[in-house]
Amino acid sequence: MTEILRVEHLKKSYDGFLAVNDVSFSVAKGELKALIGPNGAGKSTCFNMLMGQLKPTAGTVWLDGKKITGLRPREIWRRGVGRTFQITGTYPSMTVIENVQMALMSHHRKLYAIAPRAWRLYRDEAFEFLKTVEMEDQADRPCSVLAYGDLKRLELAIALCHRPRLLLMDEPTAGMASSARIALMQLVADIVRDQGVSVLFTEHDMDVVFAHSHHIMVLNRGELITEGSAEEVRNDARVQEVYLGGGTLFAEARNA
Incomplete structure (x- = not known):
């Protein structure tokens, strides 16, 4: 398979x-890859270095064979890396579609067009992104009244506006109900399959991780201790010890 990111x-x-x-x-x-580990394992720190929010002490990050280490976040974004965050950052006073239009104006370098005519810009394109995340029926609702799961879907639509080749998702289902978590990650898996986008995500919900990841990596105290398929990671004694305190949850997942 073609490599999109190398660290x-x-x-x-x-x-x-x-x-x-x-x-x-x-x-x-086109890979959906999970980076898991206990709190404090270094997952968010790793993400922040990949996206340029933090400068690495050492090491190199390559995107499509080109070094991006040391670039600013916006430069990395322009090269095709998107990101969603643990806490959503939409504009609550705007409607759902206006939030997506703002992202498209940034993508098309039209932010100077924030004026009375801005509401007309890229509306049809924004509606198509809302269809991708199954929110077209909420296009004209203000974000302030959305359920948290719908805010997460909207954030995904905003991240897709730049048509990223690689999408970093930091705990995408945090704070969501169980059914909403499953639905969101199925949506992400469909986007990976249909659009060929690569996704690297962190997550604490093991049902989500095991159900949708093509490959799983495990961090502990800043070090990558193992990686492999869901079955390989589930049965790894080191993972059972450091991540799940002896493997109780893994045993439950295996018997479910």
């Missing part, structure tokens, strides 16, 4: 504390 010997230290230590991995085109 080599990534490291981040704070006054001698290693938050991420010598982490190397790759993500293939």
Whole structure:
């Protein structure tokens, strides 16, 4: 498979504390890959280095064979990397479709057009992105009244507006009800399959991880301790010990 992202010997230290230590991995085109681990394992730190919010202490990040280490977040975004966050950041005073239109204006370098005519810009295109995340029926609702799960879907639509080749999703189902979590990740899996977008995501819900990931990586105390298929990770003794305290949840998942 074609490699879209390569991370080599990534490291981040704070006054001698290693938050991420010598982490190397790759993500293939059209791959849905999970990065899991207990709280404090270094997942968000790793994401912040990939997207340019943090400068690595050492290591290199390559996108499509081109080095992006040290670039600013907007430069990395322009090269085809999108991101969603644990906490949604939509404009509550705007409607659903207006939020997507704003993202499209940024993508098309038309932010200067924020004026009385801006409401007409890219409306049809925005509606198509809302259809992708199954929110076209809520296009004209204000974001302030949306359920949290719908805000997560809207954030996904906004991230897709730039047509990223790689999408980083930091705990995409955090705070959502069980049924909404499953529905959102099925939607993401469909987008990966239909559009060939690569997705790297962090997640604490093991049902979501095992059901949808093509490949799983496990971080513990900043180090990548194993990676493999859901079955390989589920049966890994190190994962059972450091991530799930002896493997109780894995045993439950295996017997479910």
